[in-house]
Amino acid sequence: MKSFKNHLSLVIALLSILFSLQIFTIVERSIDAYKENLATNYALVAVAQKRIDVKSLIRANPLVEDVEQLSPDAVIKRLNGSMSKKNIELLKLTLPKFYKLKLKHYPTPQELEELSAKLLRSQSINKVESFTKTHDTTYKLLLLFKTVVSVFAFTVLLVTVLLIFKELRIWQFQHNERMSIMGLFGAPVWLRSAVLFRLAIVDAIIAFLLAFALFMYLSTTEWVHKQFESIGIEVIFFDTLHDSLIMLGVALAISILLAVFIVLGHKEEV
Amino acid sequence: MDKVIVAKDLSLAYSDDETIINKANFSIDSGSFVFITGASGSGKSTLLKSLYGALKPKEGSLVVGGVELNGVSSSKLNFLRKHLGIVFQDYKLVKEWTVEKNIMLPLIINGYDKSVTQNQVDSLLKHVKLRHQAAKYPPELSGGEQQRVAMARALAHNPILILADEPTGNLDDYSSQVIWNLLEGANEQLKTTVIVVTHHIPETMGVRYKHYHIEFGAIREVL
Numbered sequence A: 001m002k003s004f005k006n007h008l009s010l011v012i013a014l015l016s017i018l019f020s021l022q023i024f025t026i027v028e029r030s031i032d033a034y035k036e037n038l039a040t041n042y043a044l045v046a047v048a049q050k051r052i053d054v055k056s057l058i059r060a061n062p063l064v065e066d067v068e069q070l071s072p073d074a075v076i077k078r079l080n081g082s083m084s085k086k087n088i089e090l091l092k093l094t095l096p097k098f099y100k101l102k103l104k105h106y107p108t109p110q111e112l113e114e115l116s117a118k119l120l121r122s123q124s125i126n127k128v129e130s131f132t133k134t135h136d137t138t139y140k141l142l143l144l145f146k147t148v149v150s151v152f153a154f155t156v157l158l159v160t161v162l163l164i165f166k167e168l169r170i171w172q173f174q175h176n177e178r179m180s181i182m183g184l185f186g187a188p189v190w191l192r193s194a195v196l197f198r199l200a201i202v203d204a205i206i207a208f209l210l211a212f213a214l215f216m217y218l219s220t221t222e223w224v225h226k227q228f229e230s231i232g233i234e235v236i237f238f239d240t241l242h243d244s245l246i247m248l249g250v251a252l253a254i255s256i257l258l259a260v261f262i263v264l265g266h267k268e269e270v
Numbered sequence B: 001m002d003k004v005i006v007a008k009d010l011s012l013a014y015s016d017d018e019t020i021i022n023k024a025n026f027s028i029d030s031g032s033f034v035f036i037t038g039a040s041g042s043g044k045s046t047l048l049k050s051l052y053g054a055l056k057p058k059e060g061s062l063v064v065g066g067v068e069l070n071g072v073s074s075s076k077l078n079f080l081r082k083h084l085g086i087v088f089q090d091y092k093l094v095k096e097w098t099v100e101k102n103i104m105l106p107l108i109i110n111g112y113d114k115s116v117t118q119n120q121v122d123s124l125l126k127h128v129k130l131r132h133q134a135a136k137y138p139p140e141l142s143g144g145e146q147q148r149v150a151m152a153r154a155l156a157h158n159p160i161l162i163l164a165d166e167p168t169g170n171l172d173d174y175s176s177q178v179i180w181n182l183l184e185g186a187n188e189q190l191k192t193t194v195i196v197v198t199h200h201i202p203e204t205m206g207v208r209y210k211h212y213h214i215e216f217g218a219i220r221e222v223l
Ligand SMILES: Nc1ncnc2c1ncn2[C@@H]1O[C@H](COP(=O)(O)OP(=O)(O)O)[C@@H](O)[C@H]1O
Pocket: A270, B014, B020, B038, B039, B040, B041, B042, B043, B044, B045, B046, B047
């Protein structure tokens, strides 16, 4: 295997690109899943003097998924013994109405602020509790996590690309010699570069298969599942069809692009 | 008689300051055997480069195999090169290919059948006495062995014109004789035109040949 080393460098470079790409995808998915998780647990509370029209409120605020009136019964029950039935009925009418607002997705702080302001502008609502403080911290933490992972993935990508460009010069030199010799015997350009494209495609497929095997293995590992379970989210770690198609596509695109670079950079020597 | 090469006022140069060949006029008959001699650095390799289109004429006209090389298109040049057999002074073997695959190159480019290719390569390996080295890579061979691989590659596709740049430069007397016999054989039996750059014209030449000498940028026939 004389050319084993040539294969190795491109395969490793492609593999690290595929790896960081998939990790990025997984983080993206985890954050989405976690956001959804937060959204289902998160709700605003609005206090209104009169009964509000739920349908028009939802129509006016696309972010609101559902509005649920909180029953005052629990409060009233505690007063049950000490009050007359008539007084309780009266109290029920005068007591403000509490509404729990479920949102479609986990809001950004800005969205939350806008929503609160808009709700308060409607005359019947006089107080909105958005639990801003807890909300803010959780959200910022998520963003920070995402930024850290993005920077990490981007750095890996950048270093790999730089590595590839360094290798490219060596490959260019190696392939240039063979391509020149083939040219001296009258080989058309497609034939001169055929070897190169075959090499590029083979390397892309090898890198893809390695990445595929790696993530298949990880996705069946108990440990990985436990980690996600402990956060309370369910994430598709490796979507066998969708993710592998993307991986294969990216690997082929990069290596074929490299081959094109080499062919375009080919110079005939005198 | 048909001319395989016609040069009119041909000038060759790598840069504007220095002309290597200056307004040369010569023609070479199809089927002839030609020696080119000259001191080191006189422009022998440069002339051969122009004949296979690696160096475009600076001035004048150069027609090889009916193709005008001054301003030739790359597709026309490829077409011509498919019918040339070139032995380079620095061999120009593909390092990452076996000896066998190197010899196959012109056959692959010319689209020969697989079985024809294999037969041809086997017979050539026998002729250049490298059968036992067929699976080796060029860097594993001696200079003389590499030169014989280059010779075999140049003969593989029965070219109409062989251009050989000091093809015996690295060979002992016995191996040199093998090369001369191969070139003479191609010339006699296949009517291949042969142009050889050399320092010494062998005394044992069995075919009639012409001799050109390059000196001070001029090409002159030695009678
Ligand atoms: N690629 C090149 N670029 C510039 N000058 C060259 C190149 N190749 C050869 N020369 C110069 O052209 C002259 C003739 O060289 P060459 O044809 O190789 O001589 P030789 O007769 O020994 O084969 C020399 O002076 C050499 O230095």
